[in-house]
Amino acid sequence: MNARIIISVIIMGLGLTAAMLPNRKNDSIALNERELLQEMLLETNYLSTDEVAELLIAGDPSIQLIDVRPASEFKDPLPRAINIPLDSIFSDNYAFVFDQLVVKNVIYGSDDVRAAQVWMITKQKGYKNNYLMKGGLNAWKATILDPKLPPITASQSEFDLYSKRMASRQFFTGAKALPQVNVQPIVPVQGRKKKRVQGGCS
Numbered sequence: 496m497n498a499r500i501i502i503s504v505i506i507m508g509l510g511l512t513a514a515m516l517p518n519r520k521n522d523s524i525a526l527n528e529r530e531l532l533q534e535m536l537l538e539t540n541y542l543s544t545d546e547v548a549e550l551l552i553a554g555d556p557s558i559q560l561i562d563v564r565p566a567s568e569f570k571d572p573l574p575r576a577i578n579i580p581l582d583s584i585f586s587d588n589y590a591f592v593f594d595q596l597v598v599k600n601v602i603y604g605s606d607d608v609r610a611a612q613v614w615m616i617t618k619q620k621g622y623k624n625n626y627l628m629k630g631g632l633n634a635w636k637a638t639i640l641d642p643k644l645p646p647i648t649a650s651q652s653e654f655d656l657y658s659k660r661m662a663s664r665q666f667f668t669g670a671k672a673l674p675q676v677n678v679q680p681i682v683p684v685q686g687r688k689k690k691r692v693q694g695g696c697s
Contacts, residue, residue: 541629542601544638548663559598563613581609594622603628639663
């Protein structure tokens with residue numbers, strides 16, 4: 496789907512969200528679509544699932560994962576994640592989490608839509624250090640928990656990424672390590688040069 500259409504859908508959803516938020520008298524949401532679209536297209540507000548996995552494996556204390564799914568869907572969260580549903584982000588219990596400079600918040604949902612709504616609200620409020628995990632839990636499952644073996648024609652860098660993801664999978668699931676995949680570059684076989692026949696009948 497076109498990124499501009501995605502932003503438009505999210506902004507329309509924000510209109511409904513704004514009506515549901517508690518204490519919204521002091522929390523007006525006037526979004527600048529052009530600025531938000533530009534930042535999302537540049538993807539400066541995203542962390543990839545690989546980056547998030549690397550930070551979690553390293554035990555980096557400077558990140559806080561925030562799962563914005565409804566409480567009823569808060570199952571199998573990422574390690575160290577807290578649950579702040581979309582309709583609770585401005586409640587007295589959670590507003591301070593998004594408005595601080597100590598840690599980097601990594602917001603995620605099942606996909607990008609709900610998490611992007613939360614990010615847009617925090618951006619409009621002028622809060623810093625809020626980011627999105629690109630693709631949400633769907634991408635996490637596809638890339639970290641169940642990475643697919645690249646085709647034999649893939650580049651060495653693709654196989655290196657696969658090996659890294661398999662190591663992450665082992666870390667997060669406790670799964671047994673699979674045999675190492677060794678990839679040899681495919682070199683075209685050149686035909687043998689015909690030897691010149693020497694001598695012969697005179």
